[in-house]
Amino acid sequence: xxxxxxxxxxxxxxxxxxxxxxxxxxxxxxxxxxxxxxxxxxxxxxxxxxxxxxxxxxxxxxxxxxxxxxxxxxxxxxxxxxxxxxxxxxxxxxxxxxxxxxxxxxxxxxxxxxxxxxxxxxxxxxxxxxxxxxxxxxxxxxxxxxxxxxxxxxxxxxxxxxxxxxxxxxxxxxxxxxxxxxxxxxxxxxxxxxxxxxxxxxxxxxxxxxxxxxxxxxxxxxxxxxxxxxxxxxxxxxxxxxxxxxxxxxxxx
Ligand code: MF3
Ligand code: CO
Ligand code: CO
Numbered sequence: 001x002x003x004x005x006x007x008x009x010x011x012x013x014x015x016x017x018x019x020x021x022x023x024x025x026x027x028x029x030x031x032x033x034x035x036x037x038x039x040x041x042x043x044x045x046x047x048x049x050x051x052x053x054x055x056x057x058x059x060x061x062x063x064x065x066x067x068x069x070x071x072x073x074x075x076x077x078x079x080x081x082x083x084x085x086x087x088x089x090x091x092x093x094x095x096x097x098x099x100x101x102x103x104x105x106x107x108x109x110x111x112x113x114x115x116x117x118x119x120x121x122x123x124x125x126x127x128x129x130x131x132x133x134x135x136x137x138x139x140x141x142x143x144x145x146x147x148x149x150x151x152x153x154x155x156x157x158x159x160x161x162x163x164x165x166x167x168x169x170x171x172x173x174x175x176x177x178x179x180x181x182x183x184x185x186x187x188x189x190x191x192x193x194x195x196x197x198x199x200x201x202x203x204x205x206x207x208x209x210x211x212x213x214x215x216x217x218x219x220x221x222x223x224x225x226x227x228x229x230x231x232x233x234x235x236x237x238x239x240x241x242x243x244x245x246x247x248x249x250x251x252x253x
Pocket of ligand 2: 094
């Protein structure tokens with residue numbers, strides 16, 4: 001069941017989303033060679049708690065941290081550790097916030113110092129693919145129009161979309177219906193759900209420089225590319241309104 005939100009509910013959700021966006025922006029400023037991903041996680045948690053909010057991921061299905069930190073070939077769900085970021089790395093940060101009954105969810109990939117041209121392009125293409133997906137989240141479209149816009153942009157740029165993880169509805173739950181794949185499913189059973197006013201969607205392309213296939217490490221969480229190629233991840237929580245899509249986790253909203 002897809003839960004539509006009223007204007008009032010969207011305004012309240014925007015508060016959770018703003019905290020998530022501000023947290024990500026502050027963590028971004030800390031990224032530098034030598035910092036550990038665990039330090040970023042500790043900061044994320046204290047920032048969220050200082051805003052009277054709660055980290056959405058901690059304890060979710062047993063996840064042990066407030067932040068997901070996925071470095072280089074890690075796709076998503078990397079667990080913060082004593083690993084130090086080094087020049088040339090790219091790091092994907094994913095962050096969820098729960099505030100007054102609603103969730104916000106956002107992610108982005110950042111370079112650590114100078115990075116390769118491939119890394120730069122991968123980050124830019126993934127960010128643009130997310131924008132293409134957001135622009136397709138309009139009344140009258142279908143969920144797979146979002147999927148199609150993301151996939152097309154990524155494949156035109158000769159990268160691949162991860163198929164094992166999807167975007168999702170979000171609201172009073174972190175993960176709600178509908179699922180939002182970043183590719184159009186082959187058994188094209190229609191176009192997915194019709195996009196309607198009041199839908200709140202977490203759109204989140206995961207893009208690999210090489211093969212789309214991923215494996216899960218022995219920690220049970222960390223997804224990595226099967227060929228060891230780089231991966232990037234961007235995510236916004238988006239409200240579908242009469243006036244078009246509103247990315248609630250964008251700071252310049
Ligand atoms: N990254 C997922 C999302 O954006 C949620 C992470 S769940 C966790 O929907 F448990 F790994 F944190
Ligand atoms: Co997320
Ligand atoms: Co999400």
